Amino acid sequence: MSEETSFENEVIESFKKVLGEKFVDGYVKGKRQVFIKVVEDAYKEALKYALEKWSAYHLTTITGIDTGEKIELLYHLLEPKSSLTITIVTEISRSDPKIDTVSDIFPSALVYEREVFDLLGVIFNGHPNLTHLVLPDDWPEGVYPLRKDWKPEQMK
Amino acid sequence: MHYPGALEKELLKHIPKKPATEMYPFVKVEAPEGYRGKIAFDIQKCIGCSLCALNCPSGAIEMVKDDRTKLKKKPKFFYSRCLFCGQCEEVCPRKAIKLTREFELADYDKEKMVIDV
């Protein structure tokens, strides 16, 4: 077991070293799947580090989860050659969800950030075109369907 | 080596051949063995356990009152909503539900698209 997870642990250790206090938690879920939880203002640093040190250039997607009190953002990165999946997890406030865009590091984030904005209402500072992606243009302002307190009946 | 008209030989072969089209509504086509089509329900075997209704992904099964089964309930199938996934067939403990090979189910009236044995 220890041999199998040694590579994953090495990844977690390296993040711990670089981020220091901003590193919150690191855990392994399945083979070559590393989750790194960081504080709100260090996520960009972590992403950059994942790109530079572990060359995880492929941003698969950004998942937003409404946990009730906070909104959790998961940046799923992939490094295909060593099949390493790094997920950078960060939590932001639910009442005023604002975070900087990462589209300057990962251009493909442009679409995924719009999706998260559309469905969860997270505002990405510096995004050039933060408009509806999947919801219709006449969708009411401030209604975000993927939040837990939104029920489909509200649409009637 | 490339040139326009690489398909010519193949095309001329088709002229005397019979077309591949199946003249479906005029000539009936049989669905293969194991096809998931219209639901056939056997009330004799049913015990009214509601497992099918609980597992149905599209809510096409509703449990209604019926005295013939053990638990005084029987499923009513609205196949206008059915996905034909066969989950009800799979979970049924008494094999009372079976998906048949019948597939011509379209109707103008939604009310008629119900199996209520």
Place this chain on the structure above:
Amino acid sequence: MNVIVEVKLLTEEKRMFKIPVGPQHPALKEFENFTFTVDGELIIDVNFRIGYTHRGIEKLAESKTYIQNLYLCERVCGICSAAHQGCYAQTAEALAGVTAPPRGVYIRTLIWELERIHSHLLWLGVAAHEIGFDTFFMLVWRDREVVMDILEMISGNRVNYAMNTVGGVRRDISDELKYKILKGLDILEERTKYYKEVCMKEQTILARAANVGILTREQALKLNAVGPTARASGVNVDIRKDVPYGAYDEVPFNVIVYDTCDVLARILVRVDETLESIRMSRWILEHLPQGEIRTNFPRRVAENEVLSRVEAPRGELFYYIKSNGTDKPERLKIRTPTLANLLPVCEMLKGCYIADIPIVLAGIDPCFACMDRALFIDENSGKRWVWDTKQLRKYSIKWYKEHGEEVVRERWKQ
């Protein structure tokens, strides 16, 4: 100096001509909108607006059990239904710590490969149709029926196979069926080889596909292109090899990479992958292990989170599930390959001609319904927004009386 700049801007502005492609357009088989700014026949800029088929699947999944979600995920996409369902099943298995038996995994992999054959042949036909080659389209689709029939024989349906379940697969493959499949695969291999030959010989196809819709290797890497689109740009990325899942660490196969970066490369990548898939299907059938095809799956799943990837016919498909101890998932996230290829396709289209729009758009094998995932059926309250034709007609007439004129006017102002 200023004046000159201004004059130049004005004339440029005047020369801009916007053509809307979609929401309904013959080049798009589904509803999306791309607005092209053109100068004569040359495309200068592309804007997209997606979401016309948003069905709210991710939200709906939170109110359904793990078993019900199987069939929901299957309906994210029609063409790659097995990829979605299989990916969901495999993620859910990892979530609950269940391992599917080897025979189940092999059959699942077989369905994935057969689906790839069917999807790529479908795409080849559509691509031929987009460049006006209807004969090729008809012939390819005629021969695609062989693999459709195989899939129907195995699973009981042509499109939504419903083969996978959490913990394995639902149907076994008998020896008699195996023989039939092998026979069908022989026909498919012969025909696919012939079509590849035609693609390389036919001058009109080459004239439309070669050097069209260029996406360089650097752009593909930077914009995170996935699947055959990336492989046609010389990026050696294939989830089946990179992050092996299912039985792919045992099945021998080659990753097809072309480096001409154009539509022709995308055609050849897909045709070659079809041939590779036929070979793989044969190998899987011959090496099918004995034993069970499924195991039990718990009704409730303890708190956990897991992500997994599948190489769908269109590229990397991504599922993320978070559970909360009940029988329903807390969050289900789907990232479909078309969404990832959206920015690359916009990049490809710049500098193309209007005539290239259909084939370049089709070049990524777009599946917009996949990408959008949406519809407001409320399961809990039982309220349904399903209308019959009469109501729908009434509503549409009413809507157009109210809005029609102004909408048309507004369109014209643009």
Place this chain on the structure above:
Amino acid sequence: MEAIELLILILKIVIFPGALFCIAYGWFLEWFDRKLYARFQNRVGPFLTGPRGILQPFADFIKLLAKEDITPIEADKFGFTATPLLTLIVSLFTLLFIPITSLSGILSFPGDLLFVLFISTVFGLLIMFAGYFSGNRFSIIGTERTGLQFIAYEIPFVLSVISVALIARSLEIENIVKYQIETLGLPLIIATPVTFVVYLVAFVIYLISSLAKLEKVPFDIPEAETEIVSGWQVEYSGKKLAFFRLATDLKMVFVSGLAATLFLGGPYGPSIPGLEPVFYTIWFIIKTLVVMFILSNLRSLFARYKIDQMVRGFWKYLIPIAILQILAVEVLIFWGVF
């Protein structure tokens, strides 16, 4: 006496072999084309209306007549309504010059070949108007493309026709037909080995440019369905579309009829004396069907070219070849071969 002659002429123009016959034959050719196209693709094609679906084009026409006729807000109302009618009239008019029942057309005068060629170029212009008047974005692109395509295919088309006129030393269609029969004894294209070689080239050029004239694959660029939704005719519906489709069918009769006239010896063929009109009509139908077979085969064989490729191809290859071919004919005439 004159009144009866006039009546016969009117009957000829209106019924046989004029308008009504041509329209019916146009529908027949469309059915033949669709059926063949389907057979090449291993499909069935139209099969429901009438025996083997032969009435399908007629049924389509009737259906379109009954459909809602929409005029867009931005369209030029007069032009939008007038062009379909004009196109129909012009395409009917050209057919009066094609010999069907006898060796000359219903209308015939010295130099009518040039006149027919001139009118047939009006097709292209009318298509441009049709697209322009509907004011749709797609039809404007379709118009642009029609214009570009027009300057590419019209020259080789005319050159290939003129080379035939050169050898017969006449610009009258009747004389060209008679020359083939009387002087050569056989249709131009198979009369002698020399004419075969020279006129095969002209015939091929004629067929290729008539594919462009008829807007069929690989030159259906102005109406390319997957690119610009059917281009210049995107806004037309109902009766207007029905007229356009009928005009397209008539163009098919014209193009195949002209090919039969110029290269295949017109309606002439073995016949029983006294029954020439009947036999000539049959020969005309056989010859046009041969031309249609080739055209259908060609259109099921290729992918659509891009407009730049098409124009480049025509100017780079087809026009020089057509000019060389005319020069070759001149030289042969100079040497006294013809």
